[in-house]
Amino acid sequence: MTATAKPILVTGGTGYVGGRLIPRLLAGDHRVRAMARSPERLRCRPWGGHENLEIAAGDALDRNAFIRAAKGCGTAYYLIHSMNAHKGRFADADRTAAENMVAAAQQHQLSRIIYLGGLGEPDHEALSHHLQSRHEVERILQLGPATVTNLRAAMILGSGSASFEMLRYLTDRLPVMITPRWVQTPCQPIAIGNVLDYLEGCLAVPETAGQTFDIGGPDVLSYRDIIQMYAREAGLGRRLIIPVPVLTPWLSAKWVHLVTPVPAAIAQPLAEGLSIPVVCRDHRIRDLVPVHLMDTRQTIRKALDRIRQEQVDTCWFDGGGSLPPEWTTCGDANYAGGTVLGGAHRIVLAGDPETVWPTVQAVGGKNGWYFADSLWRLRGLMDRLAGGPGLRRGRRHPTDLRVGDGLDFWRVVAVDAPHRLLLLAEMKTPGDALLEFVITSQGQGRVELKMVSRFLPRGLAGILYWYALLPTHRWLFEGMLRAVAEKTALPVIDGPEKAPLASPLECRL
The missing domain is CATH 3.40.50.720 (NAD(P)-binding Rossmann-like Domain)
Incomplete structure (x- = not known):
């Protein structure tokens, strides 16, 4: 034919x-x-x-x-x-x-x-x-x-x-x-x-x-x-x-x-x-x-x-979800569309991106979020009661991710294996939220894993929401970075610690 x-x-x-x-x-x-x-x-x-x-x-x-x-x-x-x-x-x-x-x-x-x-x-x-x-x-x-x-x-x-x-x-x-x-x-x-x-x-x-x-x-x-x-x-x-x-x-x-x-x-x-x-x-x-x-x-x-058999070709939520918000467009100033709030934390391990990536890619669903899972479940329950997807949606496959996948109360916006995973929040929040994992080789057997959060608040409620959660971010993200290090069994060289926040999204979208 x-x-x-x-x-x-x-x-x-x-x-x-x-x-x-x-x-x-x-x-x-x-x-x-x-x-x-x-x-x-x-x-x-x-x-x-x-x-x-x-x-x-x-x-x-x-x-x-x-x-x-x-x-x-x-x-x-x-x-x-x-x-x-x-x-x-x-x-x-x-x-x-x-x-x-x-x-x-x-x-x-x-x-x-x-x-x-x-x-x-x-x-x-x-x-x-x-x-x-x-x-x-x-x-x-x-x-x-x-x-x-x-x-x-x-x-x-x-x-x-x-x-x-x-x-x-x-x-x-x-x-x-x-x-x-x-x-x-x-x-x-x-x-x-x-x-x-x-x-x-x-x-x-x-x-x-x-x-x-x-x-x-x-x-x-x-x-x-x-x-x-x-x-x-x-x-x-x-x-x-x-x-x-x-x-x-x-x-x-x-x-x-x-x-x-x-x-x-x-x-x-x-x-x-x-x-x-x-x-x-x-x-x-x-x-x-x-x-x-x-x-x-x-x-x-x-x-x-x-x-x-974990062979689900497509899911009911594949066609839905939001597109990346306009303020994430590469080249925009970090105040375009409003003031973008954010923070970053890093850890340096003895290894390479290919060793770290499988653990990052497997986050969420039945695998959990590696640290403070009870709080993630509580946040998922609160989101469910508020009309959001919560954690029950899970993920299409336990280890594989592709752009557009639903991942608990996130949507996969970008995947660049083994260097980057970008998630857009679909949970009920007073603003647009992004969570990014960035894996960078530093040469000489060293690899940096960075977690970056960004949030564009909607009005005063959004600003108050961000600052109310801000004290927990360091504890939560650095705990997750330690947990990833434990799962990969790679020695920790430096961190986890607060890191500089690149702007805007380091033009990777």
């Missing part, structure tokens, strides 16, 4: 589905142009340097960037979904992004768009706002010149998916559950592998163009059934589930937020999507694109195996 003449545009390339679809398309010898707000998140993937991959920087809400990304393409996969329930902004974001897709299709005469939306009868009186938005996106995409294929899915299960993580943590942690009545509502889950089969298959089958299909696995189950099925596959006892009428999706989302890594803003649309029956009404896709459908038990078993 030869590479397709025109590249295929994949939007949402850093997301859970897009990050798995792109390597499939590349393996099929297709040329792919992946659009992402943060191109570095794609470049650091195992397939990021593939000869048939182009990476286009662009935000879906930026029409001009969208149009530039679509230039020369023939087909587009539209995998953009706003899952943030906060302040009702998701519908506006979904609408704007879809209109930008249509504008790009008109400008460059795209022939096809393949869209992954959501199941649920459009005229159902209890259809959630998020599912209404999914159907609105379908209608907007169909206004353009490109022929649209709509695939509607309910719960997508697979290692790292938001639906699976919510199911996993609820079942693992709660032998007794007081649940909303929607746990008895029928739904038709589908394995992520089968979603990818259909997405890829529609590209190869012209008869799917201009059609809307329901896609689902072979089982129609209630959420109660799925919980009990997971418990059996995970070797847990049967869960006692008590449905009550008073738990709304909003209350359910708050409870899920406290018990699982999935934030309330994402748990709420997931819960709302299960509050009405979401089952396939037609199965035409099975004849046009025949695939081997995995049943729910097999899907859960495979997802658990992938997690145990």
